[in-house]
Amino acid sequence: MSGIGFGQRPQTVRQRAVKVLWTAIWLVFLSAPVTDLLRGGHPAGVRVLGWLGLAVFVTWYMLLIFRTGRGDRTALILGSVAVLAAQSAVLSLSLGREWLVLFVYVAIASGAALPTRLSRWTIPAACALMTTLAFAEPDGVDLLWGLLLPALLGGFAMTGVREMIRTTIALREARATVAHLAANEERLRLARDLHDLLGHSLSVITLKSELAGRMLPGHPEEAARQVADIEQVSRQALVDVREAVTGYRRLRLAGELAGARLALRAAGVVPDLPDETGSGDVPEDAESALAWALREAVTNVVRHSGARRCTVGLVRRQTLEGAVLELSVEDNGSGSPGASYAPGNGLRGLGERLGTVGGTLEAGPVRHGFRLVARVPVERTADPAPGVGAA
Numbered sequence: 087m088s089g090i091g092f093g094q095r096p097q098t099v100r101q102r103a104v105k106v107l108w109t110a111i112w113l114v115f116l117s118a119p120v121t122d123l124l125r126g127g128h129p130a131g132v133r134v135l136g137w138l139g140l141a142v143f144v145t146w147y148m149l150l151i152f153r154t155g156r157g158d159r160t161a162l163i164l165g166s167v168a169v170l171a172a173q174s175a176v177l178s179l180s181l182g183r184e185w186l187v188l189f190v191y192v193a194i195a196s197g198a199a200l201p202t203r204l205s206r207w208t209i210p211a212a213c214a215l216m217t218t219l220a221f222a223e224p225d226g227v228d229l230l231w232g233l234l235l236p237a238l239l240g241g242f243a244m245t246g247v248r249e250m251i252r253t254t255i256a257l258r259e260a261r262a263t264v265a266h267l268a269a270n271e272e273r274l275r276l277a278r279d280l281h282d283l284l285g286h287s288l289s290v291i292t293l294k295s296e297l298a299g300r301m302l303p304g305h306p307e308e309a310a311r312q313v314a315d316i317e318q319v320s321r322q323a324l325v326d327v328r329e330a331v332t333g334y335r336r337l338r339l340a341g342e343l344a345g346a347r348l349a350l351r352a353a354g355v356v357p358d359l360p361d362e363t364g365s366g367d368v369p370e371d372a373e374s375a376l377a378w379a380l381r382e383a384v385t386n387v388v389r390h391s392g393a394r395r396c397t398v399g400l401v402r403r404q405t406l407e408g409a410v411l412e413l414s415v416e417d418n419g420s421g422s423p424g425a426s427y428a429p430g431n432g433l434r435g436l437g438e439r440l441g442t443v444g445g446t447l448e449a450g451p452v453r454h455g456f457r458l459v460a461r462v463p464v465e466r467t468a469d470p471a472p473g474v475g476a477a
Contacts, residue, residue, distance in 0.1 A: 112194075113144060115187060119177075122184040136181055143173050143188060150195040163199045164208075170195060171212055178219050183226040186233055189216035193237040197244030205248075209241035280327075287323035291316050337377035343398070346384040350396050353388040355417070358397040368411050372443040372462035376413050379447065379460035382436050383415035386456070391419025393455060402464065409464040410445075416457040436460075 122128075123136045150166055174188035189212050196208040213234055220226035220233075298312035343359055350357040368376075380398070387396050399414040437447040445462035 115190070116140070116144070118184040118187050119181070122182060126182065126184075128181065132181070136177070139173065139177050143170065143177070143191075146170050146173070147191050147195055150199045160201060160204065164204060167192065167196050167200065167208060171215060175215065175219060178223065183220070183223040183229050186216055186220055186223070186226060186229055189213070189219075190233055190237045190240060193241030194244050197241040198248060202245055202249060205241065205245050209238065209245075212241070213237050284323060284327070287319050287326075290319050291323075294319070337374045337381070339373055339377050339380065339400070342377040342380045346380060346398065349384055349388055355387060355393055356395045358395065360398065360400050362400075368462060368464055369443070372411075372445065375439050375443050375445055376411065376460055376462050378439055379413055379436055379458070380415065382432050383458040386432070386458075387415070387417045387419065391417045391456060393417035393419030403461075405461075407463070410461040411464055413460045414457065416452065416455060418455040420455075433458075 119136075119140055123133050123140070128136065146166065147170060150163070150170065171189070171192045174185070174192055177188060178185040192212045193209045196205045196212060200208060216233065216237065217230060220230040294312045294316045298309040298316070301309040301312065347357045347359050384396070384398075387393055396415065396417045399412075399416075401412050401414075403410050403412050433447070433449055440447050440460055440462065443462055445460060447458070447460050449458040450456070
């Protein structure tokens, strides 16, 4: 089921329906006014007006709750809360003490829709008005103590929820800004590196091409020497560009962890991933192999496992061969120890990739799902054994 992210507005009809249902659940506490209308012995005209007043109150309350966190005009929301409080007062005075429960919803709407600087005054004001009317109603004090605490706690709890939503939205915006700045910085770095790599080489090639052109008629030997220099410079430039592109394309654990978190969430899988990679002193080729292992494992979880949760661990261990960085990826999908298992081409290729850097790979079903464990040495091995770590 597609849920609604905390602090996000519903985007689809289904998400809106879920939010309406979740909000409407709390309307069950209006059972006292409903019971009063059904069994309170009021005249028919009074019951009709009571049902109409209750419908208007619920509609007004739902509209206020749905405006939570949208940054609407404060004066309009404050006026709407005042109208809601006036409806509660009129219905309580007209129909009896059972209708005092409406002030609990007034306090909650104040905390949900108004800024904190105003809700810290409007919530106590709604409680004070409820207390005044309770003393004015026959036997109203008997219900007061059961309504006063929920009104205060519910109102100020919604104030906290509103602040959490506002903070979450601000954090999302800040994260998007940081990602945009990081992308811009990466483009600038790429442009700077390409300029440093190719600027000098292309200048030399241009200069020597002009010299060769001027020497061709009278000095063919010198022109041939310049052409040979051009070939050498261009070959070296090609090697530099290939090395640079290889560096850009090399996978990093930090980037793969971020990509894995997004991929799992998009597939409806709850990710449990570490925040730090701990790969500071791991050789680049070993870290790249471990990143490939993470990508392959997460891809298998998303495509084949049917899991609801995926746990990724990155720990350092001391083995007889030395310190290793261990990556574990475990899901709660369809795997089981009793089922027959044969590794596919992806896992076989991954085992070979890890073997080239002295790493190992273990993969197979566990009690509840599937588990993959990849290890790479923290320090580069002098002569890694080929084929180590078959899946």
